[in-house]
Amino acid sequence: MPHQPADLDTVLGKAVTILRAFTVDDQVLSLAELVRRTGLPKATAHRVAGDLVTNRLLDRTNLGYRLSGGLFELGMRASVERSLLELAMPFLQDLYERTHETVHLGVREGHDVVYVAKIGGHRQAKSPSRAGGRMPVHCTAIGKVLLAYADPEAQQEILSSPLERRTPHTIVAPGLLERQLAAVLENGVAFEREESAVGLQCIAAPVLAEGGDKALAAISVTGPVGRFRPEAHVTLVRAAAQGLSSLASRRRSLSN
Amino acid sequence: MPHQPADLDTVLGKAVTILRAFTVDDQVLSLAELVRRTGLPKATAHRVAGDLVTNRLLDRTNLGYRLSGGLFELGMRASVERSLLELAMPFLQDLYERTHETVHLGVREGHDVVYVAKIGGHRQAKSPSRAGGRMPVHCTAIGKVLLAYADPEAQQEILSSPLERRTPHTIVAPGLLERQLAAVLENGVAFEREESAVGLQCIAAPVLAEGGDKALAAISVTGPVGRFRPEAHVTLVRAAAQGLSSLASRRRSLSN
DNA sequence: CGTGCGCGTCCCGCTGACCGGTACGGTGAT
DNA sequence: ATCACCGTACCGGTCAGCGGGACGCGCACG
Numbered sequence: 302m303p304h305q306p307a308d309l310d311t312v313l314g315k316a317v318t319i320l321r322a323f324t325v326d327d328q329v330l331s332l333a334e335l336v337r338r339t340g341l342p343k344a345t346a347h348r349v350a351g352d353l354v355t356n357r358l359l360d361r362t363n364l365g366y367r368l369s370g371g372l373f374e375l376g377m378r379a380s381v382e383r384s385l386l387e388l389a390m391p392f393l394q395d396l397y398e399r400t401h402e403t404v405h406l407g408v409r410e411g412h413d414v415v416y417v418a419k420i421g422g423h424r425q426a427k428s429p430s431r432a433g434g435r436m437p438v439h440c441t442a443i444g445k446v447l448l449a450y451a452d453p454e455a456q457q458e459i460l461s462s463p464l465e466r467r468t469p470h471t472i473v474a475p476g477l478l479e480r481q482l483a484a485v486l487e488n489g490v491a492f493e494r495e496e497s498a499v500g501l502q503c504i505a506a507p508v509l510a511e512g513g514d515k516a517l518a519a520i521s522v523t524g525p526v527g528r529f530r531p532e533a534h535v536t537l538v539r540a541a542a543q544g545l546s547s548l549a550s551r552r553r554s555l556s557n
Numbered sequence: 558m559p560h561q562p563a564d565l566d567t568v569l570g571k572a573v574t575i576l577r578a579f580t581v582d583d584q585v586l587s588l589a590e591l592v593r594r595t596g597l598p599k600a601t602a603h604r605v606a607g608d609l610v611t612n613r614l615l616d617r618t619n620l621g622y623r624l625s626g627g628l629f630e631l632g633m634r635a636s637v638e639r640s641l642l643e644l645a646m647p648f649l650q651d652l653y654e655r656t657h658e659t660v661h662l663g664v665r666e667g668h669d670v671v672y673v674a675k676i677g678g679h680r681q682a683k684s685p686s687r688a689g690g691r692m693p694v695h696c697t698a699i700g701k702v703l704l705a706y707a708d709p710e711a712q713q714e715i716l717s718s719p720l721e722r723r724t725p726h727t728i729v730a731p732g733l734l735e736r737q738l739a740a741v742l743e744n745g746v747a748f749e750r751e752e753s754a755v756g757l758q759c760i761a762a763p764v765l766a767e768g769g770d771k772a773l774a775a776i777s778v779t780g781p782v783g784r785f786r787p788e789a790h791v792t793l794v795r796a797a798a799q800g801l802s803s804l805a806s807r808r809r810s811l812s813n
Numbered sequence: 814c815g816t817g818c819g820c821g822t823c824c825c826g827c828t829g830a831c832c833g834g835t836a837c838g839g840t841g842a843t
Numbered sequence: 844a845t846c847a848c849c850g851t852a853c854c855g856g857t858c859a860g861c862g863g864g865a866c867g868c869g870c871a872c873g
Contacts, residue, residue, distance in 0.1 A: 307612060311859075312568040312831070313605075317612045320631055328636040333849060342833050347851070349569075349831095356563060356573045368635040370664070374671060375576055376632015377689020379624040380584040381616075386688070391679040398654055410626060417629075420676070423647040432642070433633020567830070568860070589820060598862050603822070605860095 315341060315349050320358065323368050325434045331365035376433075382408070382417050385518055388548055389508075392541045393420055393520065399537055402524040405430060405505075408517070409447040412459055414438055417518070426525040429498050439464045439478055440471045442493035442505035442531075443519040449485035450507050450516035456482070470495040489539055491519075492531050504531035506542035511550045520545065571597060571605050576614065579624050581690045587621035632689075638664070638673050641774055644804055645764075648797045649676055649776065655793055658780040661686060661761075664773070665703040668715055670694055673774070682781040685754050695720045695734055696727045698749035698761035698787075699775040705741035706763050706772035712738070726751040745795055747775075748787050760787035762798035767806045776801065 307321070308314035322338040323330060330338075336346045350366055353359040357371035377383060389406050397404045403421035407414040413435040430436055438444030438459060448456055464473040472478050485491045493503040505521035520542045522534050563577070564570035578594040579586060586594075592602045606622055609615040613627035633639060645662050653660045659677035663670040669691040686692055694700030694715060704712055720729040728734050741747045749759040761777035776798045778790050 311608065313572055313608050313612055316569055316572070317614065323634050325634050325639075328640070331849080332851095343850090344833050344835090344852090345831090348833090352567065352569050356569055358573065367637075368631070370635060370638055370666060370671065373632045373635035373638040373673075374689050374691075375624070376629045376635075377687075378579050378581050379626060379629035379632075381623075382626055382629040383581075383687075383689070384584070390676055391681070394653060394676060394678050397650060408626070415626065415630060420646055420650060422650050425647070431633075431639075433630050433639070435630075587820080588822095599821085600823085600862050600864085601860085604862090 309341070312349070315339075315345065316353060316358075319346065319349055319353065320368065320372070325431050327367075329362055329365045329367040335366065384552075385549075386417055388552070389418065389518070389520070389545050392545045393418060396520065396522060396537060396541045397421070400522050400524075400534060402426070402522050402529060403428060405443060405521045405523065407441075407443040407447070407519055407521070409438060409444070409451065410435075412438055412462070414441055414444040414447060414519075416443075426501055426523060426529070428501055428523055430523075436497060437465055437467070439473075440467050440493065440497040441521075442491045442503035442523075443521045445478075445481060445485055445491035445493065446505045446507045446519040446521075447516050449482040449491065450509070450514070452515075467497050468495055468499050470499075472496060488535075490535055494531075495526065500525055502526055502529055502531050504534055504538055506538045507546075508542050508549065509546045513546075517546075517549060565597070568605070571595075571601065572609060572614075575602065575605055575609065576624065576628070581687050583623075585618055585621045585623040591622065640808075641805075642673055644808070645674065645774070645776070645801050648801045649674060652776065652778060652793060652797045653677070656778050656780075656790060658682070658778050658785060659684060661699060661777045661779065663697075663699040663703070663775055663777070665694060665700070665707065666691075668694055668718070670697055670700040670703060670775075672699075682757055682779060682785070684757055684779055686779075692753060693721055693723070695729075696723050696749065696753040697777075698747045698759035698779075699777045701734075701737060701741055701747035701749065702761045702763045702775040702777075703772050705738040705747065706765070706770070708771075723753050724751055724755050726755075728752060744791075746791055750787070751782065756782055758782055758785055758787050760790055760794055762795045763802075764798050764805065765802045769802075773802075773805060 307318050318339050319335060322335055332347055335350060336343050339346060350359060354361050357369055359366045360369040393404050393406060397420050401422060403425045405416055406418040407416045415435055416430050416432050419430060419432045438448050448459060460475045460479060466473050490504055490506045495501060501523060503521050503523045505519045507516040508518040510517050520538060522538055563574050574595050575591060578591055588603055591606060592599050595602060606615060610617050613625055615622045616625040649660050649662060653676050657678060659681045661672055662674040663672045671691055672686050672688050675686060675688045694704050704715060716731045716735060722729050746760055746762045751757060757779060759777050759779045761775045763772040764774040766773050776794060778794055
């Protein structure tokens with residue numbers, strides 16, 4: 302299950318439930334829609350949403366509510382993602398400049414990868430990923446990398462739960478996936494060939510923590526089948542990821 | 558006043574007060590520090606912070622609390638900033654690639670500009686700006702652009718309040734600033750010469766809304782005095798901003 | 814080796830903030 | 844005209860939230 306319940310018996314719980322009712326691609330939600338998604342009584346939703354507006358977490362428009370700029374500010378202060386992003390940006394830029402394909406930076410959160418950054422040009426392959434968005438680990442190059450370097454128990458937990466099929470090429474057999482993970486550890490890179498979206502291929506490499514055994518994040522390059530050959534970028538992606546790894550080790554700000 | 562009070566008589570108010578107690582550059586705050594900054598009773602802060610942790614807005618570390626990845630995710634869903642960012646990214650990339658200097662995208666929020674994106678390479682001029690961070694409008698190129706294209710009343714409101722001095726070059730005379738704003742409207746670009754930080758110069762252009770009279774955002778290029786001459790990039794910055802303007806007009810998603 | 818300070822945590826009785834069923838006015842489709 | 848659905852407002856009951864206070868800890872002092 303992606304989003305665990307969140308306590309509806311507390312004000313705060315209701316508030317975050319409302320906030321999380323927004324998905325990456327809703328611009329604005331009406332009160333009625335909010336009620337539908339959250340299951341809160343209408344009067345309650347109305348009041349809490351109002352409170353969220355006064356606290357500048359929501360904006361009120363004539364069409365309904367939407368997540369406010371204040372929330373954006375707050376989110377950008379999240380230390381881990383932010384410092385990661387700041388350290389990574391130069392490497393991501395390099396990578397983009399040399400490939401001119403879409404470049405991702407992602408971290409793992411449970412069964413999903415969360416994209417911390419996505420950069421691309423006008424001609425970018427349109428992929429389902431979005432900055433701040435999620436994708437299942439098992440069908441993305443970044444996800445496979447992160448899974449390969451994850452604690453064995455987390456890895457097993459994911460391998461033993463059903464693997465959602467996204468395209469005809471999605472790997473849904475745990476055994477096959479496990480073999481790929483072993484290969485990832487060996488090569489230091491992971492590939493993805495139309496497993497999350499048809500027409501898209503991807504290559505990713507890990508950003509390793511100090512010891513070199515755990516992955517903080519992963520960097521990937523994505524492109525359309527045809528002009529894009531993932532194998533061609535092994536060295537580049539690996540170099541970027543390693544560069545970031547050593548930089549991140551020097552400025553230790555991971556903890557936890 | 559930058560941060561208005563936020564109601565401390567409501568759970569939600571306390572919660573956001575705690576969240577906003579984090580500034581861009583604190584990684585982690587202890588409970589005691591939180592109490593100091595928020596003015597909440599210790600027991601209360603402790604409880605609310607705990608609730609925030611259960612709701613995944615804060616992380617608990619052995620050193621204290623920090624803003625969680627869940628908050629980052631949420632913030633990235635803020636519709637305005639996000640769609641702006643996605644539309645803008647290709648233009649920002651172009652700009653970076655042609656200048657190899659730090660590129661900013663910012664919007665105005667009251668007396669401040671909030672940076673929605675900041676991209677740069679390894680050799681970037683280190684500026685005080687940060688993605689998700691704030692700077693006063695009057696001492697930044699982006700700010701001056703946004704101010705020049707703001708509603709007259711908002712403009713007057715800012716011009717008639719004290720202008721904080723950041724460097725010896727910061728413009729603190731309202732009259733002088735006002736004359737610059739007129740020039741901005743005429744040229745379609747604004748300059749900043751060591752007014753926010755010594756050794757830094759900057760040039761910015763507006764991303765205009767459909768009518769062409771209001772600015773949604775602004776794009777800037779920043780570099781160090783010496784190798785960087787703002788005038789050299791007038792055409793480039795203006796082109797990027799105009800490109801984004803017309804793209805944003807086509808996909809209308811501004812509203813409000 | 815006390816002693817004191819600042820820290821995080823827990824307890825517990827009081828109370829007002831929160832709750833949500835209910836009702837009302839507006840708006841658009843049928 | 845009728846109805847369905849929306850956003851908003853009211854209001855009395857009650858329990859979640861409140862915060863003063865106490866406790867145990869680790870650390871830096873004299």
